[in-house]
Amino acid sequence: MPPVHELDLILDQVRALLAQGQVEEAADLISALRPTEAADVVAALHPADGADVLEELDPADRAEVVEELEPGIGADVLIELDEDERTDVANRLDAEALSEFLDEMAPDDAADVLGELDETKAEAALAEMDQEDEVRELLEHEEDSAGGLMIPHVVAFRQSMTVQQTIEFLRRHKPDEETSYYLFVTDDADRLIGVVSLRQLVVAAPHVQLGAIMKPDVITADVGTDQEECARLLARYDLLALPIVDDDRKLVGVVTADDLFDVVEEEATEDIYHLANLDADEDVYDNVFRSSRRRLTWLFVNLPTALFAAWVVSRFTNTIAALAVLPSFALIVNGQGGNAGIQTLTLIVRSLALGEITLRDSWRTLTREFIIGGLNGMIFGVCVGVIGLVWQGSMMLGLVVGAALLLNLINAAIVGTLVPLGLRLCKVDPALASGVIVTTFTDVMGSVCLYGIATILLSYGFLGGW
Amino acid sequence: MPPVHELDLILDQVRALLAQGQVEEAADLISALRPTEAADVVAALHPADGADVLEELDPADRAEVVEELEPGIGADVLIELDEDERTDVANRLDAEALSEFLDEMAPDDAADVLGELDETKAEAALAEMDQEDEVRELLEHEEDSAGGLMIPHVVAFRQSMTVQQTIEFLRRHKPDEETSYYLFVTDDADRLIGVVSLRQLVVAAPHVQLGAIMKPDVITADVGTDQEECARLLARYDLLALPIVDDDRKLVGVVTADDLFDVVEEEATEDIYHLANLDADEDVYDNVFRSSRRRLTWLFVNLPTALFAAWVVSRFTNTIAALAVLPSFALIVNGQGGNAGIQTLTLIVRSLALGEITLRDSWRTLTREFIIGGLNGMIFGVCVGVIGLVWQGSMMLGLVVGAALLLNLINAAIVGTLVPLGLRLCKVDPALASGVIVTTFTDVMGSVCLYGIATILLSYGFLGGW
Numbered sequence: 001m002p003p004v005h006e007l008d009l010i011l012d013q014v015r016a017l018l019a020q021g022q023v024e025e026a027a028d029l030i031s032a033l034r035p036t037e038a039a040d041v042v043a044a045l046h047p048a049d050g051a052d053v054l055e056e057l058d059p060a061d062r063a064e065v066v067e068e069l070e071p072g073i074g075a076d077v078l079i080e081l082d083e084d085e086r087t088d089v090a091n092r093l094d095a096e097a098l099s100e101f102l103d104e105m106a107p108d109d110a111a112d113v114l115g116e117l118d119e120t121k122a123e124a125a126l127a128e129m130d131q132e133d134e135v136r137e138l139l140e141h142e143e144d145s146a147g148g149l150m151i152p153h154v155v156a157f158r159q160s161m162t163v164q165q166t167i168e169f170l171r172r173h174k175p176d177e178e179t180s181y182y183l184f185v186t187d188d189a190d191r192l193i194g195v196v197s198l199r200q201l202v203v204a205a206p207h208v209q210l211g212a213i214m215k216p217d218v219i220t221a222d223v224g225t226d227q228e229e230c231a232r233l234l235a236r237y238d239l240l241a242l243p244i245v246d247d248d249r250k251l252v253g254v255v256t257a258d259d260l261f262d263v264v265e266e267e268a269t270e271d272i273y274h275l276a277n278l279d280a281d282e283d284v285y286d287n288v289f290r291s292s293r294r295r296l297t298w299l300f301v302n303l304p305t306a307l308f309a310a311w312v313v314s315r316f317t318n319t320i321a322a323l324a325v326l327p328s329f330a331l332i333v334n335g336q337g338g339n340a341g342i343q344t345l346t347l348i349v350r351s352l353a354l355g356e357i358t359l360r361d362s363w364r365t366l367t368r369e370f371i372i373g374g375l376n377g378m379i380f381g382v383c384v385g386v387i388g389l390v391w392q393g394s395m396m397l398g399l400v401v402g403a404a405l406l407l408n409l410i411n412a413a414i415v416g417t418l419v420p421l422g423l424r425l426c427k428v429d430p431a432l433a434s435g436v437i438v439t440t441f442t443d444v445m446g447s448v449c450l451y452g453i454a455t456i457l458l459s460y461g462f463l464g465g466w
Numbered sequence: 467m468p469p470v471h472e473l474d475l476i477l478d479q480v481r482a483l484l485a486q487g488q489v490e491e492a493a494d495l496i497s498a499l500r501p502t503e504a505a506d507v508v509a510a511l512h513p514a515d516g517a518d519v520l521e522e523l524d525p526a527d528r529a530e531v532v533e534e535l536e537p538g539i540g541a542d543v544l545i546e547l548d549e550d551e552r553t554d555v556a557n558r559l560d561a562e563a564l565s566e567f568l569d570e571m572a573p574d575d576a577a578d579v580l581g582e583l584d585e586t587k588a589e590a591a592l593a594e595m596d597q598e599d600e601v602r603e604l605l606e607h608e609e610d611s612a613g614g615l616m617i618p619h620v621v622a623f624r625q626s627m628t629v630q631q632t633i634e635f636l637r638r639h640k641p642d643e644e645t646s647y648y649l650f651v652t653d654d655a656d657r658l659i660g661v662v663s664l665r666q667l668v669v670a671a672p673h674v675q676l677g678a679i680m681k682p683d684v685i686t687a688d689v690g691t692d693q694e695e696c697a698r699l700l701a702r703y704d705l706l707a708l709p710i711v712d713d714d715r716k717l718v719g720v721v722t723a724d725d726l727f728d729v730v731e732e733e734a735t736e737d738i739y740h741l742a743n744l745d746a747d748e749d750v751y752d753n754v755f756r757s758s759r760r761r762l763t764w765l766f767v768n769l770p771t772a773l774f775a776a777w778v779v780s781r782f783t784n785t786i787a788a789l790a791v792l793p794s795f796a797l798i799v800n801g802q803g804g805n806a807g808i809q810t811l812t813l814i815v816r817s818l819a820l821g822e823i824t825l826r827d828s829w830r831t832l833t834r835e836f837i838i839g840g841l842n843g844m845i846f847g848v849c850v851g852v853i854g855l856v857w858q859g860s861m862m863l864g865l866v867v868g869a870a871l872l873l874n875l876i877n878a879a880i881v882g883t884l885v886p887l888g889l890r891l892c893k894v895d896p897a898l899a900s901g902v903i904v905t906t907f908t909d910v911m912g913s914v915c916l917y918g919i920a921t922i923l924l925s926y927g928f929l930g931g932w
Contacts, residue, residue, distance in 0.1 A: 268734030276812035317790035324783035346742035
């Protein structure tokens with residue numbers, strides 16, 4: 001075993017490498033150590049950094065190092081690991097060792113970790129845990145609801161307590177860091193009637209009662225509230241924690257800002273990925289074959305719509321054979337229709353996600369997008385029509401292209417608005433209205449307009465003339 | 467003037483309407499009142515709700531109501547207003563009234579508001595302000611850097627102070643709510659050496675010195691750090707505030723979680739909109755003509771690339787005239803290539819934004835996407851090739867379509883990876899690599915592959931046979 005000052009040297013090197021983002025190189029240094037020494041180094045890092053390094057180790061080595069960590073530090077590191085690596089480590093630990101780590105976590109975090117394990121393993125670990133009951137209660141709620149995120153059984157205070165009594169109570173009981181930025185005040189029936197921030201407590205005179213400094217009208221949520229809604233409330237009212245109450249306004253738990261910070265990023269990523277037809281948990285470090293299979297699934301899901309669009313175009317082979325330049329313009333009509341449709345779709349999906357519009361605003365939103373689509377269709381249609389006229393020397397062709405563009409931009413506006421609003425109406429995530437649905441519509445409608453108008457004009461002899 | 471209990475009644479009605487999301491109806495009730503009465507009602511609401519109602523009023527009425535608010539309340543309401551409405555109100559107030567509101571804001575918020583005004587107005591208001599110097603200092607920094615977001619001149623503590631002395635100090639000076647969750651500890655040269663959370667302070671014994679309970683190794687940023695990076699640090703290390711230090715580690719300010727919560731949402735929206743070719747500040751409530759003009763600009767920006775793709779296809783009119791079914795298959799080859807490209811692009815852009823990959827990972831990322839594109843191209847190409855064979859009864863056509871799909875999916879993987887990485891290398895926001903760039907590439911390459919292979923086979927007489 002290297003003497004202590006040698007370990008210090010390694011720790012310094014690891015820190016320096018991490019500061020430059022060279023996580024793999026840091027992991028190489030650590031994997032050369034014995035598990036107990038490696039654990040000493042990891043324990044000296046911030047848990048988020050320690051987790052980064054552990055993620056780069058071999059799965060078996062990683063579990064051995066984690067096993068050597070003190071429960072309190074191991075718990076912090078486990079929370080910071082990516083889900084796949086955390087599940088792997090948890091499965092390699094025996095139930096007793098795992099339960100020691102879980103007991104050191106906040107109950108909401110422990111519930112999250114257990115929710116990722118298979119049932120037998122989770123049961124075995126739960127049975128060994130001290131905070132078994134609290135965690136079981138949380139596991140009953142939806143993972144992405146306030147009930148699944150909250151820390152249950154928060155200490156509440158009576159309004160008759162003085163500031164000094166409260167401070168002394170806190171000194172004796174030392175509540176967790178996360179749950180103590182707000183003190184919740186309840187009445188005799190345990191109903192939430194006010195909130196005192198820790199800052200208010202500290203700056204108030206010692207003899208004042210909590211009832212005199214508390215803020216009434218507390219913003220609350222219930223266990224069923226969606227995590228996105230919780231994040232919105234927190235951001236809107238600039239809160240650090242959101243108390244969760246039951247139907248009688250009894251305090252059942254608290255959701256804290258640090259959990260919701262992650263939610264905002266998670267939900268944004270989910271929306272972004274869904275719009276692009278990616279699975280929400282796709283990851284640049286995923287196994288190549290898993291990623292390949294997932295994306296292939298999406299390509300096959302879209303195949304019927306693509307085939308339908310192809311079939312529609314195949315109805316016009318005579319027109320195309322007669323006017324072989326039409327597919328060139330189809331690329332512009334379909335492509336720009338698709339772009340406009342995705343602009344509208346993205347705006348609606350994000351505005352729904354941020355709560356800027358609701359279903360009540362449907363009609364106004366549709367009208368607005370329709371006007372924009374019509375306006376831009378006219379202007380853009382005329383321009384591209386003129387380009388068609390000049391390029392191919394045919395007024396009629398210019399007319400066909402311009403008209404098809406106008407119709408397709410209006411179509412794009414309608415589809416881009418109605419698809420996400422319709423999904424919201426059916427209580428489906430509007431972000432699942434991926435661009436693909438919209439571009440299929442604009443491909444089909446653009447082709448039908450362009451080739452259809454051309455077919456009609458050809459049949460009257462208007463288009464054969466050049 | 468209605469008697470007081472009548473105003474209370476109106477307030478109750480307004481609250482009930484807001485709880486149901488009926489903001490316009492609530493605004494109608496308020497607009498029927500005189501400005502002083504309306505101000506009383508608005509003052510009784512949460513600032514975020516008051517701002518929502520004010521946004522629905524006529525601009526002139528809105529400014530009159532704001533003018534009647536107490537400076538402290540008016541400041542909170544102004545911050546919660548949307549940027550357009552805030553700027554409008556600020557321009558309608560005279561410099562003195564405006565400066566009173568601004569003095570009640572945290573300096574970072576005041577700087578944000580002033581940054582939205584034209585220079586003459588901002589100068590006039592600044593000259594009237596008590597906190598003129600602090601705000602001027604902030605205005606010198608980039609709006610989206612830590613320097614532009616921070617609250618400057620935070621109180622720092624010496625490590626020799628005891629817990630009791632610190633609490634007494636806080637009771638005397640009552641620092642702002644936002645800045646007081648962490649107490650920063652500095653040495654004799656004002657260098658940051660540790661941090662004590664308010665919770666640690668409250669639970670510690672009164673006679674203990676701050677130096678004994680402080681956490682050393684504070685996570686910091688400097689004034690030039692980008693707001694996205696600040697948000698990432700805060701989320702990663704579960705902090706409520708981030709101290710900003712200069713080159714000598716002297717404390718110059720603090721960025722708080724509530725500001726960064728908004729940053730996360732803002733930056734996600736920006737990425738989402740850029741991917742769809744929307745301006746980052748587009749809004750469903752924008753003026754229709756402004757939105758129309760902005761989106762039209764994007765359509766025209768994309769026109770040259772669309773024209774280029776159209777020109778490429780127009781080189782193949784002979785092939786298309788001979789095989790008029792090819793444009794049907796082009797829709798599949800181009801469309802699915804575009805879908806795959808946008809999947810890759812979105813994954814890379816978001817992973818760069820979340821800091822999951824950096825330029826160092828370029829080669830690994832490209833290899834990974836190349837393998838996925840090749841694998842999926844082979845599987846998907848064979849399937850669609852078989853469909854082509856069965857549908858059109860031509861083995862050769864199936865081969866052409868399959869080969870074009872394989873090549874286009876590989877193309878999509880390469881373009882979808884290299885465009886955002888290239889932009890990052892040039893220090894441009896990778897999210898600006900909107901889907902349009904990628905779909906143009908897949909349109910052009912898909913068409914070239916499909917029509918090109920068909921042209922070659924036709925010229926050898928392989929494809930005329932059915």
